[in-house]
Amino acid sequence: MEAEQNSNIKGTIAFDSHGNVIESTGVGSTRIEDICELSRVALDAEGFAQVQGDSLLVHLYKRDDVTLAVYT
Amino acid sequence: TTPDSTKISKEQLKRLHSRILDEISSQSQVDKPGPLTVPF
């Protein structure tokens, strides 16, 4: 898995503008309910944001109506 | 401050997003074997 080349990545979720999952891996698969909150996070002008959770940092990037959340 | 070991760069994030969408796009392609209608 290419994403594992960065061993910091614990999981991912990609979701669309309706909040429906496109893919999920690792811890992302067990945190689908995060989508509701993540979809409301304000993104910067380039489409990026970071959210600190309990023990995980979530990196967000949105482009073309698809948001990718990467958990590290 | 967040330790650097937990971060991934914006570029990495952008690249991963692109790769995912590119893969989905290419794998969503459906081959059409020929015309789906015939005149009668």
Add this chain to the structure above:
Amino acid sequence: MVMLHSKNVKVFLENTLKPYDLHSVDFKTSSLQSSILLTATNGGIMSFATSNSDVPKNSINEINSVNNLKMMSLLVKDKWSEDENNTVEQPTNSCYPVEIESFKTKIYTYEMEDLHACVAQIPNSDLLLLFIAESTFPYGLLVIKIERAIRELSDLFGYRLG
């Protein structure tokens, strides 16, 4: 006047069954369970393809499998019809308006027991395209898949029955 090219339609539907295997994030799906072309008028099946290739032909299991598809097609058609005619309130997270070559259609997602269903009218036609997948197949990905499939079905845009 035109009619469906049965063999090509069948092969097309079989081609839509293929699963995803995303190497970038090590994410895989199962194949679609079924891909069905049905009539928007009464939910009748015009053509279908399923992944159940291990079911012996003309067996009781195959008959039951086809009967199940007929039942699901009818249910989805009824639900689709209800949603299409509901101008008061459109469900948001399960309805995707799309525009294809200046034609408009809507993609709907439905939960059917332990399955995920996704249906859309082929633009300007009496036909619906229906995908049925296991519940592990994400709705968002199903929507992307059906939209791409519909884009390839331009031959059937405007197709009218009878």
